[in-house]
Amino acid sequence: MHNLSTILDLSIVGFAMASAWLWWASGRHRVRRITRREELSAADINRLVVALNRSQMLNTRAAFTTACAGALAAIRLAVDLA
Known part of the structure; x- marks a missing residue:
């Protein structure tokens, strides 16, 4: 359980930094x-x-990584509550 929490925490930080x-x-x-x-x-x-296409693609990837970080944070909270 502790290892899962650590992995989730590191993943959240990684996705937030990538975003x-x-x-x-x-x-x-x-x-x-x-x-x-x-x-x-x-x-x-x-x-x-x-230039516009490049910016749009990077914004899409940033939004996706933000969503991943949010989903991992929700899973982390669920693991803590369980």
Whole structure:
């Protein structure tokens, strides 16, 4: 029982740290602003789409790891109550 609690505690910390890193990584890259007079080429639009997709994928992974940490915390509480 003690080993299970320790494993759950370490897993919760690991998932929380992974989640924090993923959210930090998704917000690290900024998309360059453009002016009204600037013409967008296909390469510019492609860079914007890639940046948005990359950020969305990292946010999805961060949300998943946060959910895993929450589920493990709930299991840990259930183990303590049992």
